[in-house]
Amino acid sequence: MQNPWQTLDVQVVYDNPWMQVTHRNVLNPAGNPGIYGVVHFKNIAIAIVPIDDEGYTWLVGQYRYTLERYSWEVPEGGGSFDDSPLVSAQRELHEETGISAGTWIEVGEIHTSNSVTDERGLIFVAKDLSFGEPNPEETEQLEVRRVRFEEAVDMVLRGEITDGLAMAAILKVKMLMDRGLV
Numbered sequence: 001m002q003n004p005w006q007t008l009d010v011q012v013v014y015d016n017p018w019m020q021v022t023h024r025n026v027l028n029p030a031g032n033p034g035i036y037g038v039v040h041f042k043n044i045a046i047a048i049v050p051i052d053d054e055g056y057t058w059l060v061g062q063y064r065y066t067l068e069r070y071s072w073e074v075p076e077g078g079g080s081f082d083d084s085p086l087v088s089a090q091r092e093l094h095e096e097t098g099i100s101a102g103t104w105i106e107v108g109e110i111h112t113s114n115s116v117t118d119e120r121g122l123i124f125v126a127k128d129l130s131f132g133e134p135n136p137e138e139t140e141q142l143e144v145r146r147v148r149f150e151e152a153v154d155m156v157l158r159g160e161i162t163d164g165l166a167m168a169a170i171l172k173v174k175m176l177m178d179r180g181l182v
Contacts, residue, residue, distance in 0.1 A: 004029035005036075018042055018078070037116060043078030044085060045112065045121030047169040048093045049149075050075065050101060051182075052129050057152050058097050059161075061143040072145075072155060073166040075099075089124045095135050097144050102128030107176055110168045123169040125182050149174075 006027040014021040024036040050058050057074070064071045075096040079088025086104055093099050108123040136142050147155075153174050155161045161170065176182040 008033075039117040039119070041078070041117065041119040043080060044088070045076065045110075045119055045165055046079045046085060046089045046092050046124070047074050047076040047121060047165045048089050048124045048126050049169050049173045050093060050097070050099050050126040050129055051149055051173075052127075055149050056146050057149045058099065059145045059147060059152060059155075060096050061145065062140060071163055072161050073163040074152075074169050076163075076165055076169075085122045086124070089122070089126070093126055094132070095137070096140070096142060098132040098134040099126070100130045100132065101126035102130070105182060107182065108168070108172050110165060112164055121165050121168075123165075123172060125173055125176075149177075 008025040008027065011023045012020060013023050019042060020040045022038050022040065024038060026034050026036050028034045059072050060075050061070060061072045063069070075093050077088070077092040077096070079085055079092070085106070089104065090100070093101065103126070105125040105127070106122060107125055110121040110123065112119045112121060134142070134144065152161070152170050156167050156170050161167055173182060
């Protein structure tokens with residue numbers, strides 16, 4: 001489908017190494033003038049659902065500055081557009097949990113808050129796990145928890161996991177598992 005919006009001009013109002021915010025003067029689909037704010041992320045979002053042979057997964061807990069609250073999530077982070085998403089997923093999983101995986105399956109794509117951002121995320125399942133020491137970034141004070149995968153699904157349903165990427169990853173993997181596809 002052809003884009004019904006017309007961009008008249010773009011002004012950068014904020015820029016840092018991770019994101020850029022622009023203000024745009026536009027003509028909307030009806031042809032009337034309007035404005036649009038766009039948040040452009042400079043990395044791809046990566047989510048990993050590691051699953052062992054006993055049906056357990058690993059969750060990562062951390063305090064999220066923007067929410068001013070603690071958040072349980074799957075291992076996730078940003079991957080450079082210069083790296084393959086798989087390499088970024090492997091790095092993030094090991095960095096946050098110390099886990100490496102012999103089998104990787106890309107199971108989905110997500111666009112987070114697509115009315116204001118162009119952020120794209122990819123979801124991976126990691127299997128055939130081996131374990132080492134995590135090496136989180138200095139901005140990450142993480143708690144890693146091993147839970148039955150079904151418990152992670154229940155945490156989403158009870159509202160204990162609210163991170164959009166983590167919710168999408170857990171529920172998508174659950175549906176794929178129920179259909180015998182993962």
